[in-house]
Amino acid sequence: MGLTPLQLFLQQLANGATLGAIYALIALGYSMIYGVVQLINFAHGEIFVVGAYLALSVALLLAPFALPWWAVLAACGLGAMAGCALLGLLIERTAYRPLRRAPRLNALITAIGLSFVLQNALMLAYGATDRMVPPLIPSVRWNLGGVSVTLIQAVIWASSAGLMGLLQAIVMHTKLGTAMRATAQDATACRLLGIPVDRVIAVTFAIGSALAAFGGILYSLYYGSINFHDGYLTGLKAFTAAVLGGIGNIPGAMVGGLILGLLEGLGAGYLSAQWKNAFAFIVLVVMLLFKPRGLLGERVAERA
């Protein structure tokens, strides 16, 4: 298959954008949660894997009914997102809320402990080996001027763009979104104004977890398998994406995810696939040295 340099470039771009959309979905959760409670939620990467496994369970459950593929996909999506939203609520209520007045590092340690718990619970429930994910999306491949694009990629782009648009609309144009932005700026003042800060924080966890779950489904469909420790590196990269864009900033998380995915796609294509995983971090470190608040970030946490 002879590709011209331009075609090769576009192909890498398409692959990178697919990864980027997934990173962006997970990064949003990190960023939103950081925005309202200044907590690096290390368990978020695990929630992403929980989403993928829940979708797998729903898909296996529905397998005997011979439904059309988009119906199964929708059911998986809804099931996983609802399940993870509940999980997010549960985690916030039981693990993080009691620590809201405790030293900041304690919440971090709790997040780390939670991530051990979730990871091992998944291993016990689904086994330690890679689980194949049934191809829910028919493998259709288009050839657009020498660049091949699959239906899976198209679904990933469309659905993540749709979800991000929806999120942006919620955050910018609803009462809930206004409350979220206000809580991120000054929770104490919000309390004084009668905004139910605790509920806003809980909802933020639910939305962030649901987005991660959706990212998990897309990830497992794109790679065709899922493993209980996939959350580690992907979560770390999504987090990097959130910081890249300016943590706490929602458009920043989307841009950061996309940039990270593109860099990884292009880097793997042109420089070296071996160093693929290092690019994300090198770019991050260099960028932070020149723009210490991320690309779109304004606020900076002074509390170490």
Place this chain on the structure above:
Amino acid sequence: MVLLWTMVYGLWTLLMERPSALHLARWAAGIGAAFLLPLVLPNAYYLDVLTTALIFALLALGLNIIVGLSGVLHLGYAAFYAIGAYTYGLLSVRCGVPFWLGLVPAALVAGLAGAALGAPALRVRGDYLAIVTLGFGEIVRIAFNNLDQWTGGPNGLLGIAHPRVWLPGRGTLDFGVASAPYYYLTLAAVVLIAGGYVRLSRSRIGRAWLAIREDELAAGCSGIPVLPMKLLAQGCGGAVAGLAGAIFASKQGTITPDSFDFVLSVMVLAMVVLGGLGSTRGAIIGALLLGVMPELLRGFNQYRMLLFGLSMIIVIRLRPEGLFGGAPTRKAAHARAA
């Protein structure tokens, strides 16, 4: 068990405020107990677990300088451990440098790496700094993984020499794969570093670090050279990890990049926080606990890491200051946006 307890108790007393005669006696008893422990343990496996826990204690002490004393949240500490291990490993494999000589460059290179990372990174603040350190840790691990013409890549660096000692009348003794010599070696290192740490934290430098942690601006205004002091903290922390790395490399004989991943950085941080930020006893006991606990939980088989995570959550909930915390931390630990 009694011996283990005496040892822990003794080590604890060693770090008390003003050592009195009684304290010194306990201290001696503690060291003695630690010294005798290998003789009563049923087999080498337990000794191995303890040695690993002691290496963790070294790492926790080092990280405590960075996080507990100078207040910088570091998420890539395993990188310095890796740098120390690979420095000694490469010197040993390529140049045949003996262990005792290799310790110095291992600590030195890791310390310099700490300071070098600190210099640009300290421009970045707060949580962003934590992320830079995280990124640095990952880059170092991936680099050791990919530079396989030197490091052996994912297969690891093989054939690192064990330490040798010359004993009068016995000739040269190779530590080999036995457990006891490494136990004593690590124990000695822990006692040395813990003692040094206590002295350091009460010295002019230690007080300067505390002042910076509590209020950087006020410290700077009082004439404390803030940047050099922060770099010194990073350097010291790095050097301790380098030392631990060299011991680890000499014990294992083989090192792979996988041994130095993000999970390790996070575990050491958990040891420091669970033990009590800034507390020396806390760091050691946190490390012994988290180091030994997965082994104690082995009976629970596949549930052990789950229980491990749960117990981390529960301890931090019941003791928010850590097990031996309560050190005055006005800003670094307690202040948070409500």
